[in-house]
Amino acid sequence: MPTIVVDVMPKAELLDPQGKATSGALDRLGHGRFHDVRIGKRFELNVDGEVTAEVLAEVRTVANEILSNAVIEDVVAISVDGEAVAVEAQ
Amino acid sequence: MPTIVVDVMPKAELLDPQGKATSGALDRLGHGRFHDVRIGKRFELNVDGEVTAEVLAEVRTVANEILSNAVIEDVVAISVDGEAVAVEAQ
Known part of the structure; x- marks a missing residue:
């Protein structure tokens, strides 16, 4: 059964407070080399039959x-x- | 600047109520061919220098x-x- 994964991220021009908080936490915990964290969603869907x-x-x-x-x-x-498949119809 | 993506999903043996609700909504909206939706997180991090x-x-x-x-x-x-890189250290 094929599994389809859809990745969704907050738009680049919008603030991501959850990501900002994570960046701050990483910094405080000694992982300051990682920054500009953004947090989105990953959807896994199963589909019957061929795609x-x-x-x-x-x-x-x-x-x-x-x-x-x-x-x-x-x-x-x-x-x-x-x-990977194209996000937009060709 | 390299971008690192980390994908996190709820464990397969656990219920995912958010995913279940999404499956139900897809069904009601006429997209019943998709099922067993599970929703996880996608983190994007930037890192300075080489990986x-x-x-x-x-x-x-x-x-x-x-x-x-x-x-x-x-x-x-x-x-x-x-x-893609290995999730576990080799």
Whole structure:
């Protein structure tokens, strides 16, 4: 059964308070070489049957309209069983 | 500046109520072919300079001890500028 992964991140131009807090914590805990932490979401979905072009189109729709909030988030990656596919329809 | 991505998912044997709710919503909205949705986190970190073996070891420590809660979550993937690296030290 194919597994589809959709990665969603807060838009680059928006503050990410959760990421900022994590950056601060890493700094205090002696891991100051890591910075500008941003925290997004990773969705794993299973799908029955083969992943056809039609299924991919539906994945893009679901990713953009249901799994992410386009006002504040971007869909940054979609992959099927580890293979990256285009986030936007070609 | 290299970007490191750390993916964290709820452990497979644990319930993921957020994912379950999303599966239900997809079903009601006519996307029933997608199921068993699980929702994890995607961390993006920037690091200064080159990613040496020492930096990678530190990334693994940070991923396992700070970015994830080992009781309920697994670090499922780490990548540097899009290249997957081993989650566990070899």
